[in-house]
Amino acid sequence: MKSLRIAGLALALVLPAVSADAAESVNLILNWTPTADHSPFYYAKSQGWYEKAGIDLTIEVGKGSGVSSLKVGSGGSPFGVADLATMLVAKSKGADVVALMSIYANTGQTFYWLKSYGVNGPKDFPGHKIGNPPGDASRVMWPAFAKAAGIAPDAVNFVNVGPTAKIAALKSHTVDIISDFYNEHDLKAIEFGADLGYVNWKDIGLNPYGNSLIVNGAYLEKNPKLVEDFVKITQKAYAACVADVAPCLKALLDQASGLDKENQERQWERIKFLMTDEFTTTKALGWIDGERMKKDYELVQTYLGIEKPFEVGTAFSTRMLDPSVKMDASKVKK
Numbered sequence: 001m002k003s004l005r006i007a008g009l010a011l012a013l014v015l016p017a018v019s020a021d022a023a024e025s026v027n028l029i030l031n032w033t034p035t036a037d038h039s040p041f042y043y044a045k046s047q048g049w050y051e052k053a054g055i056d057l058t059i060e061v062g063k064g065s066g067v068s069s070l071k072v073g074s075g076g077s078p079f080g081v082a083d084l085a086t087m088l089v090a091k092s093k094g095a096d097v098v099a100l101m102s103i104y105a106n107t108g109q110t111f112y113w114l115k116s117y118g119v120n121g122p123k124d125f126p127g128h129k130i131g132n133p134p135g136d137a138s139r140v141m142w143p144a145f146a147k148a149a150g151i152a153p154d155a156v157n158f159v160n161v162g163p164t165a166k167i168a169a170l171k172s173h174t175v176d177i178i179s180d181f182y183n184e185h186d187l188k189a190i191e192f193g194a195d196l197g198y199v200n201w202k203d204i205g206l207n208p209y210g211n212s213l214i215v216n217g218a219y220l221e222k223n224p225k226l227v228e229d230f231v232k233i234t235q236k237a238y239a240a241c242v243a244d245v246a247p248c249l250k251a252l253l254d255q256a257s258g259l260d261k262e263n264q265e266r267q268w269e270r271i272k273f274l275m276t277d278e279f280t281t282t283k284a285l286g287w288i289d290g291e292r293m294k295k296d297y298e299l300v301q302t303y304l305g306i307e308k309p310f311e312v313g314t315a316f317s318t319r320m321l322d323p324s325v326k327m328d329a330s331k332v333k334k
Contacts, residue, residue, distance in 0.1 A: 023056040028079040030062035036267040039252040040237035046251040053229040073097040078219040084209040085300050092306040096217040099316040101286035104210025105277040108181035109201040117176045122149035131161035131175030138179035141303045148204045186266040208296045231320040272332045280327035288316045
Protein backbone atom coordinates (compact mmCIF):
# COMPACT_ATOMS: atom_id res chain seq x y z
CA MET A 1 0.00 0.00 0.00
CA LYS A 2 2.98 2.29 0.61
CA SER A 3 3.85 2.22 -3.09
CA LEU A 4 0.31 3.26 -4.00
CA ARG A 5 0.42 6.20 -1.59
CA ILE A 6 3.74 7.27 -3.09
CA ALA A 7 2.33 7.03 -6.63
CA GLY A 8 -0.71 9.04 -5.58
CA LEU A 9 1.43 11.68 -3.91
CA ALA A 10 3.65 11.94 -6.97
CA LEU A 11 0.65 12.58 -9.16
CA ALA A 12 -0.76 15.12 -6.76
CA LEU A 13 2.52 17.02 -6.89
CA VAL A 14 2.82 16.86 -10.68
CA LEU A 15 -0.76 17.61 -11.67
CA PRO A 16 -2.46 20.86 -10.65
CA ALA A 17 -5.95 20.66 -9.22
CA VAL A 18 -8.65 21.63 -11.73
CA SER A 19 -12.23 22.47 -10.83
CA ALA A 20 -14.94 20.09 -11.98
CA ASP A 21 -16.50 22.85 -14.06
CA ALA A 22 -13.26 23.28 -16.04
CA ALA A 23 -12.75 19.58 -16.66
CA GLU A 24 -12.69 18.38 -20.27
CA SER A 25 -15.09 15.56 -21.11
CA VAL A 26 -12.95 12.75 -22.51
CA ASN A 27 -14.03 9.34 -23.81
CA LEU A 28 -11.93 6.17 -23.78
CA ILE A 29 -13.28 3.24 -25.80
CA LEU A 30 -11.94 -0.14 -24.72
CA ASN A 31 -11.05 -2.94 -27.12
CA TRP A 32 -13.59 -5.24 -25.47
CA THR A 33 -15.59 -5.68 -22.29
CA PRO A 34 -13.70 -4.63 -19.15
CA THR A 35 -11.32 -7.17 -17.62
CA ALA A 36 -8.19 -7.08 -15.45
CA ASP A 37 -6.03 -5.48 -18.14
CA HIS A 38 -8.31 -2.43 -18.06
CA SER A 39 -8.37 -2.14 -14.26
CA PRO A 40 -5.70 0.63 -14.08
CA PHE A 41 -8.05 2.99 -15.98
CA TYR A 42 -10.81 2.32 -13.46
CA TYR A 43 -8.40 2.63 -10.54
CA ALA A 44 -6.97 5.99 -11.69
CA LYS A 45 -10.50 7.28 -12.26
CA SER A 46 -11.69 6.10 -8.83
CA GLN A 47 -8.73 7.87 -7.22
CA GLY A 48 -9.56 11.13 -9.01
CA TRP A 49 -6.23 11.22 -10.85
CA TYR A 50 -7.75 12.08 -14.24
CA GLU A 51 -10.09 14.61 -12.64
CA LYS A 52 -7.18 16.41 -10.95
CA ALA A 53 -5.68 16.89 -14.42
CA GLY A 54 -8.90 18.40 -15.74
CA ILE A 55 -10.08 15.19 -17.43
CA ASP A 56 -13.68 14.07 -16.93
CA LEU A 57 -13.22 10.49 -18.13
CA THR A 58 -15.92 8.21 -19.51
CA ILE A 59 -14.91 4.60 -20.14
CA GLU A 60 -16.85 3.00 -22.99
CA VAL A 61 -17.20 -0.76 -23.39
CA GLY A 62 -15.67 -1.89 -26.68
CA LYS A 63 -16.61 -4.38 -29.38
CA GLY A 64 -13.20 -5.33 -30.71
CA SER A 65 -9.98 -3.58 -31.68
CA GLY A 66 -11.31 -2.93 -35.18
CA VAL A 67 -14.21 -0.92 -33.76
CA SER A 68 -12.08 1.02 -31.27
CA SER A 69 -9.44 1.80 -33.93
CA LEU A 70 -12.04 3.16 -36.34
CA LYS A 71 -13.90 5.16 -33.69
CA VAL A 72 -10.71 6.81 -32.48
CA GLY A 73 -9.44 7.21 -36.03
CA SER A 74 -12.62 9.01 -37.11
CA GLY A 75 -12.61 11.36 -34.11
CA GLY A 76 -15.59 9.66 -32.46
CA SER A 77 -13.50 9.06 -29.34
CA PRO A 78 -10.22 10.79 -28.49
CA PHE A 79 -8.71 7.74 -26.79
CA GLY A 80 -9.02 4.00 -27.16
CA VAL A 81 -7.45 0.62 -26.53
CA ALA A 82 -6.66 -1.53 -29.56
CA ASP A 83 -4.42 -4.31 -30.76
CA LEU A 84 -1.57 -2.58 -32.60
CA ALA A 85 -1.70 -4.77 -35.71
CA THR A 86 -5.41 -3.98 -36.07
CA MET A 87 -4.68 -0.28 -35.56
CA LEU A 88 -2.06 -0.36 -38.34
CA VAL A 89 -4.63 -1.84 -40.73
CA ALA A 90 -7.11 0.90 -39.78
CA LYS A 91 -4.47 3.59 -40.30
CA SER A 92 -3.76 2.24 -43.78
CA LYS A 93 -7.46 2.75 -44.55
CA GLY A 94 -7.38 6.40 -43.51
CA ALA A 95 -7.94 6.27 -39.75
CA ASP A 96 -6.19 9.20 -38.06
CA VAL A 97 -4.72 7.26 -35.15
CA VAL A 98 -1.48 7.14 -33.15
CA ALA A 99 -0.31 4.63 -30.51
CA LEU A 100 1.04 6.24 -27.35
CA MET A 101 1.71 3.38 -24.95
CA SER A 102 1.90 -0.39 -25.18
CA ILE A 103 -0.14 -2.36 -22.67
CA TYR A 104 0.83 -5.75 -24.04
CA ALA A 105 4.51 -5.43 -24.92
CA ASN A 106 4.33 -9.11 -25.84
CA THR A 107 1.81 -10.86 -28.02
CA GLY A 108 -0.97 -12.70 -26.23
CA GLN A 109 -1.41 -15.11 -29.15
CA THR A 110 -1.03 -18.68 -27.88
CA PHE A 111 -1.82 -22.18 -29.15
CA TYR A 112 -3.07 -24.80 -26.66
CA TRP A 113 -3.32 -28.57 -27.02
CA LEU A 114 -3.56 -31.76 -24.99
CA LYS A 115 -0.46 -33.92 -24.85
CA SER A 116 -2.65 -37.01 -24.75
CA TYR A 117 -3.73 -36.16 -28.31
CA GLY A 118 -0.20 -36.79 -29.52
CA VAL A 119 0.87 -33.14 -29.70
CA ASN A 120 3.97 -31.98 -27.85
CA GLY A 121 4.83 -28.84 -29.79
CA PRO A 122 4.41 -27.02 -33.14
CA LYS A 123 6.39 -29.69 -34.99
CA ASP A 124 3.50 -32.06 -34.20
CA PHE A 125 0.78 -29.72 -35.55
CA PRO A 126 0.70 -31.21 -39.09
CA GLY A 127 -2.31 -33.48 -39.59
CA HIS A 128 -4.22 -32.01 -36.64
CA LYS A 129 -7.28 -29.77 -36.37
CA ILE A 130 -7.04 -26.22 -34.97
CA GLY A 131 -10.21 -24.64 -33.60
CA ASN A 132 -10.89 -20.89 -33.61
CA PRO A 133 -13.30 -18.32 -35.12
CA PRO A 134 -13.01 -17.69 -38.90
CA GLY A 135 -11.67 -14.14 -38.49
CA ASP A 136 -9.31 -14.96 -35.63
CA ALA A 137 -5.97 -13.17 -35.99
CA SER A 138 -4.07 -16.39 -35.29
CA ARG A 139 -5.80 -18.00 -38.27
CA VAL A 140 -5.20 -15.01 -40.54
CA MET A 141 -1.52 -14.88 -39.63
CA TRP A 142 -1.11 -18.66 -39.50
CA PRO A 143 1.32 -18.67 -42.48
CA ALA A 144 3.71 -16.51 -40.44
CA PHE A 145 3.51 -18.92 -37.51
CA ALA A 146 3.96 -21.94 -39.78
CA LYS A 147 7.04 -20.39 -41.40
CA ALA A 148 8.58 -19.55 -38.01
CA ALA A 149 7.79 -23.06 -36.72
CA GLY A 150 9.20 -24.73 -39.83
CA ILE A 151 6.01 -26.46 -40.95
CA ALA A 152 3.93 -26.24 -44.13
CA PRO A 153 1.07 -23.69 -43.97
CA ASP A 154 -1.39 -26.23 -45.43
CA ALA A 155 -0.39 -29.00 -43.02
CA VAL A 156 -3.29 -28.35 -40.61
CA ASN A 157 -7.05 -28.09 -40.89
CA PHE A 158 -8.96 -25.21 -39.32
CA VAL A 159 -12.34 -25.80 -37.67
CA ASN A 160 -14.76 -22.96 -36.87
CA VAL A 161 -15.11 -22.71 -33.08
CA GLY A 162 -16.66 -19.74 -31.28
CA PRO A 163 -14.62 -17.81 -28.67
CA THR A 164 -16.53 -19.23 -25.70
CA ALA A 165 -16.56 -22.82 -27.01
CA LYS A 166 -12.82 -23.37 -27.38
CA ILE A 167 -12.21 -25.26 -24.12
CA ALA A 168 -15.25 -27.49 -24.69
CA ALA A 169 -14.12 -28.23 -28.26
CA LEU A 170 -10.67 -29.24 -27.05
CA LYS A 171 -12.10 -31.33 -24.22
CA SER A 172 -14.49 -33.21 -26.52
CA HIS A 173 -11.70 -33.78 -29.08
CA THR A 174 -13.70 -31.90 -31.71
CA VAL A 175 -10.35 -30.22 -32.34
CA ASP A 176 -6.78 -31.07 -31.30
CA ILE A 177 -5.48 -27.52 -30.83
CA ILE A 178 -7.08 -24.15 -30.03
CA SER A 179 -5.82 -20.59 -30.19
CA ASP A 180 -6.46 -18.17 -27.33
CA PHE A 181 -4.97 -15.20 -25.50
CA TYR A 182 -2.37 -15.88 -22.84
CA ASN A 183 -4.18 -13.80 -20.20
CA GLU A 184 -6.84 -16.56 -20.17
CA HIS A 185 -4.17 -19.24 -19.68
CA ASP A 186 -5.30 -20.35 -16.22
CA LEU A 187 -8.77 -21.40 -17.35
CA LYS A 188 -7.12 -24.05 -19.51
CA ALA A 189 -4.54 -24.95 -16.87
CA ILE A 190 -7.27 -25.56 -14.28
CA GLU A 191 -9.38 -27.58 -16.72
CA PHE A 192 -6.64 -29.82 -18.13
CA GLY A 193 -3.80 -29.79 -15.61
CA ALA A 194 -0.57 -31.55 -16.58
CA ASP A 195 -2.05 -32.72 -19.90
CA LEU A 196 -2.09 -29.15 -21.21
CA GLY A 197 0.58 -28.08 -23.68
CA TYR A 198 0.99 -24.60 -25.12
CA VAL A 199 3.24 -22.26 -27.06
CA ASN A 200 3.10 -18.48 -27.03
CA TRP A 201 3.99 -16.99 -30.42
CA LYS A 202 6.84 -15.12 -28.76
CA ASP A 203 8.49 -18.47 -28.04
CA ILE A 204 9.06 -19.11 -31.77
CA GLY A 205 10.20 -15.58 -32.59
CA LEU A 206 6.87 -13.93 -33.52
CA ASN A 207 6.13 -11.12 -31.09
CA PRO A 208 3.96 -8.30 -32.47
CA TYR A 209 2.71 -5.68 -30.02
CA GLY A 210 -0.73 -6.35 -28.55
CA ASN A 211 -3.22 -4.04 -26.85
CA SER A 212 -2.09 -0.42 -26.67
CA LEU A 213 -3.37 3.03 -25.75
CA ILE A 214 -4.23 4.96 -28.93
CA VAL A 215 -5.30 8.54 -29.65
CA ASN A 216 -6.88 10.46 -32.49
CA GLY A 217 -4.13 12.31 -34.37
CA ALA A 218 -5.98 15.60 -34.75
CA TYR A 219 -6.98 15.52 -31.08
CA LEU A 220 -3.32 14.99 -30.15
CA GLU A 221 -2.25 18.03 -32.17
CA LYS A 222 -4.98 20.20 -30.64
CA ASN A 223 -4.62 19.02 -27.04
CA PRO A 224 -0.97 18.00 -26.46
CA LYS A 225 -0.94 18.85 -22.74
CA LEU A 226 -4.15 16.96 -21.98
CA VAL A 227 -2.94 13.94 -23.95
CA GLU A 228 0.39 13.99 -22.15
CA ASP A 229 -1.37 14.14 -18.78
CA PHE A 230 -3.65 11.26 -19.81
CA VAL A 231 -0.69 9.12 -20.87
CA LYS A 232 1.35 9.80 -17.73
CA ILE A 233 -1.61 9.15 -15.43
CA THR A 234 -2.39 5.90 -17.23
CA GLN A 235 1.26 4.85 -17.14
CA LYS A 236 1.49 5.53 -13.39
CA ALA A 237 -1.79 3.70 -12.83
CA TYR A 238 -0.43 0.57 -14.49
CA ALA A 239 2.71 0.83 -12.35
CA ALA A 240 0.59 1.19 -9.22
CA CYS A 241 -1.46 -1.88 -10.17
CA VAL A 242 1.71 -3.89 -10.78
CA ALA A 243 2.77 -2.95 -7.25
CA ASP A 244 -0.60 -3.88 -5.71
CA VAL A 245 -3.48 -5.03 -7.89
CA ALA A 246 -6.08 -5.42 -5.10
CA PRO A 247 -7.43 -1.83 -5.14
CA CYS A 248 -7.31 -1.81 -8.94
CA LEU A 249 -9.46 -4.93 -9.24
CA LYS A 250 -11.83 -3.51 -6.63
CA ALA A 251 -12.28 -0.41 -8.77
CA LEU A 252 -12.90 -2.63 -11.81
CA LEU A 253 -15.36 -4.95 -10.06
CA ASP A 254 -17.24 -1.97 -8.61
CA GLN A 255 -17.98 -0.79 -12.16
CA ALA A 256 -18.09 -3.97 -14.27
CA SER A 257 -20.59 -6.70 -13.46
CA GLY A 258 -20.31 -10.44 -14.06
CA LEU A 259 -16.58 -10.79 -13.43
CA ASP A 260 -15.09 -13.48 -11.21
CA LYS A 261 -12.59 -11.92 -8.80
CA GLU A 262 -10.29 -14.95 -8.61
CA ASN A 263 -10.19 -15.33 -12.39
CA GLN A 264 -9.33 -11.63 -12.76
CA GLU A 265 -6.54 -12.01 -10.21
CA ARG A 266 -5.13 -14.91 -12.21
CA GLN A 267 -5.47 -12.92 -15.43
CA TRP A 268 -3.51 -10.03 -13.96
CA GLU A 269 -0.56 -12.30 -13.18
CA ARG A 270 -0.45 -13.27 -16.88
CA ILE A 271 -0.94 -9.66 -17.97
CA LYS A 272 2.16 -8.61 -16.04
CA PHE A 273 4.14 -11.08 -18.14
CA LEU A 274 2.65 -9.57 -21.30
CA MET A 275 3.61 -6.07 -20.10
CA THR A 276 7.26 -6.97 -19.58
CA ASP A 277 10.06 -6.76 -22.14
CA GLU A 278 13.56 -5.31 -22.46
CA PHE A 279 12.15 -1.86 -23.26
CA THR A 280 9.36 -1.51 -20.67
CA THR A 281 11.82 -2.45 -17.92
CA THR A 282 14.63 -0.11 -19.06
CA LYS A 283 13.11 2.73 -21.14
CA ALA A 284 9.64 3.25 -19.65
CA LEU A 285 6.55 1.24 -18.81
CA GLY A 286 4.52 1.24 -22.02
CA TRP A 287 7.50 1.85 -24.32
CA ILE A 288 7.05 1.10 -28.03
CA ASP A 289 10.26 0.26 -29.89
CA GLY A 290 10.73 1.58 -33.42
CA GLU A 291 12.50 -1.50 -34.79
CA ARG A 292 9.80 -3.80 -33.46
CA MET A 293 7.16 -1.56 -35.01
CA LYS A 294 8.87 -1.90 -38.40
CA LYS A 295 8.65 -5.69 -38.08
CA ASP A 296 5.00 -5.45 -37.04
CA TYR A 297 4.27 -3.26 -40.07
CA GLU A 298 5.90 -5.81 -42.38
CA LEU A 299 3.98 -8.65 -40.73
CA VAL A 300 0.69 -6.79 -41.13
CA GLN A 301 1.53 -5.83 -44.71
CA THR A 302 2.17 -9.48 -45.59
CA TYR A 303 -0.70 -11.20 -43.78
CA LEU A 304 -3.41 -8.60 -43.09
CA GLY A 305 -2.76 -6.06 -45.83
CA ILE A 306 -1.81 -2.39 -45.85
CA GLU A 307 -4.30 -0.59 -48.10
CA LYS A 308 -2.35 2.67 -48.36
CA PRO A 309 1.31 2.44 -47.23
CA PHE A 310 2.56 4.95 -44.66
CA GLU A 311 5.71 5.69 -42.70
CA VAL A 312 5.49 3.49 -39.61
CA GLY A 313 7.04 6.26 -37.47
CA THR A 314 3.82 8.26 -37.86
CA ALA A 315 1.84 5.46 -36.20
CA PHE A 316 3.30 5.79 -32.71
CA SER A 317 4.97 8.16 -30.26
CA THR A 318 6.72 7.56 -26.94
CA ARG A 319 7.52 11.18 -26.16
CA MET A 320 4.70 11.50 -23.63
CA LEU A 321 5.80 8.56 -21.49
CA ASP A 322 7.56 9.27 -18.19
CA PRO A 323 10.95 7.49 -18.33
CA SER A 324 11.09 7.38 -14.52
CA VAL A 325 8.14 4.95 -14.50
CA LYS A 326 9.33 1.50 -15.53
CA MET A 327 7.84 -1.98 -15.49
CA ASP A 328 8.90 -3.82 -12.34
CA ALA A 329 10.02 -7.23 -13.59
CA SER A 330 10.41 -8.49 -10.01
CA LYS A 331 6.60 -8.55 -9.78
CA VAL A 332 6.28 -11.02 -12.64
CA LYS A 333 5.95 -14.68 -11.71
CA LYS A 334 8.22 -16.98 -13.69
